Amino acid sequence: MGESGWRVHVDPTRCIGAGICASYAPAHFVLVDGLSRPVTERIEPADAVLDAAESCPMEAIVVSDAGDGSRVAPEP
Amino acid sequence: MTETTTHTTSARPYPFSEPYRLDIDPLFAGLRRDEPLVRVQLPFGEPAWLATRHADVRTVLGDPRFSRAAAVGRDEPRSFPHQWDVGIIGMDPPEHSRLRRLVAKAFTARRVEELRPRTRELADELVTGMIAAGSPADLVAHVATPLPIRVICDLLGVPVADQDRFHTWSEAIVSTTSLRPEVARSYIDQLLSYMAGLIAQRRVTPTDDLIGAMVRARDENADRLTENEVVHLAAGLLAAGHETTVTQIPNLVYVLLTEPDVWQRLVDEPSLVPSAVEELLRFIPLGASAVFARYALEDVELGGVLVRAGEPVLASIPSANRDETVFPDADRLDLDRETNPHLAFGHGPHHCIGAQLARMEFQVVLETLLNRTPGLRLAEPPAALTWKRGLLVRGLTALPVSW
Numbered sequence: 461m462g463e464s465g466w467r468v469h470v471d472p473t474r475c476i477g478a479g480i481c482a483s484y485a486p487a488h489f490v491l492v493d494g495l496s497r498p499v500t501e502r503i504e505p506a507d508a509v510l511d512a513a514e515s516c517p518m519e520a521i522v523v524s525d526a527g528d529g530s531r532v533a534p535e536p
Numbered sequence: 537m538t539e540t541t542t543h544t545t546s547a548r549p550y551p552f553s554e555p556y557r558l559d560i561d562p563l564f565a566g567l568r569r570d571e572p573l574v575r576v577q578l579p580f581g582e583p584a585w586l587a588t589r590h591a592d593v594r595t596v597l598g599d600p601r602f603s604r605a606a607a608v609g610r611d612e613p614r615s616f617p618h619q620w621d622v623g624i625i626g627m628d629p630p631e632h633s634r635l636r637r638l639v640a641k642a643f644t645a646r647r648v649e650e651l652r653p654r655t656r657e658l659a660d661e662l663v664t665g666m667i668a669a670g671s672p673a674d675l676v677a678h679v680a681t682p683l684p685i686r687v688i689c690d691l692l693g694v695p696v697a698d699q700d701r702f703h704t705w706s707e708a709i710v711s712t713t714s715l716r717p718e719v720a721r722s723y724i725d726q727l728l729s730y731m732a733g734l735i736a737q738r739r740v741t742p743t744d745d746l747i748g749a750m751v752r753a754r755d756e757n758a759d760r761l762t763e764n765e766v767v768h769l770a771a772g773l774l775a776a777g778h779e780t781t782v783t784q785i786p787n788l789v790y791v792l793l794t795e796p797d798v799w800q801r802l803v804d805e806p807s808l809v810p811s812a813v814e815e816l817l818r819f820i821p822l823g824a825s826a827v828f829a830r831y832a833l834e835d836v837e838l839g840g841v842l843v844r845a846g847e848p849v850l851a852s853i854p855s856a857n858r859d860e861t862v863f864p865d866a867d868r869l870d871l872d873r874e875t876n877p878h879l880a881f882g883h884g885p886h887h888c889i890g891a892q893l894a895r896m897e898f899q900v901v902l903e904t905l906l907n908r909t910p911g912l913r914l915a916e917p918p919a920a921l922t923w924k925r926g927l928l929v930r931g932l933t934a935l936p937v938s939w
């Protein structure tokens with residue numbers, strides 16, 4: 461078996477610092493100098509992270525499967 | 537009403553002064569420096585803290601220790617007598633996320649970009665109509681009002697032919713004293729029943745527009761979404777989706793026409809329009825009061841004050857946008873700011889869902905006017921212009937321009 465869990469990436473060139481993700485999933489996103497960053501890249505699956513990725517107006521958050529790299533969120 | 541808090545300083549009446557044009561009360565600068573969290577008393581409701589610094593405003597709006605849902609059942613600080621169900625603006629995550637996700641996809645930067653060509657055509661058509669009407673003409677009636685209405689109608693799937701009705705009703709969502717409470721309530725009810733009718737139509741004839749998509753989502757997830765939630769959300773998108781944009785477009789143009797050097801620079805360098813829009817959004821104190829207090833869920837140290845659990849805190853976005861520690865020479869309109877982290881669209885879970893759409897509309901309107909009417913100027917002196925009153929937002933009743 462490969463790795464389990466998810467990987468979270470925030471594209472700093474897309475992020476506008478709206479702060480939605482850090483409010484939806486405060487354990488997983490933090491604003492540094494006004495822009496969002498994942499607290500840790502590897503996480504256990506969490507609904508709040510899906511909410512954050514699906515609600516980002518810039519689609520700057522990408523959640524992928526740590527095992528096979530397939531995209532978990534956002535939906536296309 | 538009984539004042540139960542133990543604060544020794546008395547609350548200042550808020551707003552501190554009657555809004556005057558687009559000026560910001562100079563008191564804010566002193567408060568940011570000396571008393572960043574200040575006790576205020578709005579015309580209705582309990583006293584509250586008001587945050588005035590950029591960092592504190594962001595904390596109040598984005599930190600989960602400050603709750604909108606906790607406002608339920610409280611005598612919220614407000615500028616209007618009524619207290620109504622405000623739907624999604626009264627929710628915290630994850631309740632809030634459940635509803636926002638239903639429509640968030642339609643308002644991403646990517647989806648909004650797809651609407652830009654059609655919005656350009658609309659803007660061009662409307663400016664052509666204004667030019668044909670002859671100089672001077674009212675920019676509010678010719679451009680600023682019809683453009684956002686048509687854009688949101690196309691997106692949601694609302695008939696443009698109904699605009700006179702729903703535009704009238706929509707004033708109720710930004711009214712403080714401009715409408716009598718019973719009139720405002722009746723407008724809200726009419727807007728909701730109008731939207732319920734459009735939703736019912738889609739059950740008979742499905743559509744590809746956003747209301748159609750919301751209806752499908754509701755019918756596929758009946759356990760997660762109530763009919764009432766969908767009706768409120770769709771009505772909110774229609775009303776908020778144009779009311780603020782209609783008001784803000786004339787503000788943007790007004791500021792540029794009162795700074796002719798800046799207007800001319802944009803005529804010469806239209807590629808600066810996106811950064812000019814951000815700077816104008818920072819510079820214009822759109823809010824005439826403060827609204828939607830957040831309630832502290834625990835004791836929180838903020839701006840040198842211990843906010844106690846259960847206390848309401850308001851945030852002044854106009855003040856945050858003039859915070860000198862974030863924006864050097866903050867009272868100057870400066871198109872060359874390297875970064876512009878203004879909070880004009882709010883922050884945190886309630887960050888304006890239509891932010892990218894509004895940005896695109898502002899950019900398109902300015903680009904079109906700069907291109908078609910480079911000699912645009914105010915047709916009346918600023919002192920002769922009339923400003924709306926009794927609203928949560930500041931705006932002109934008319935903007936006579938010549939070219």
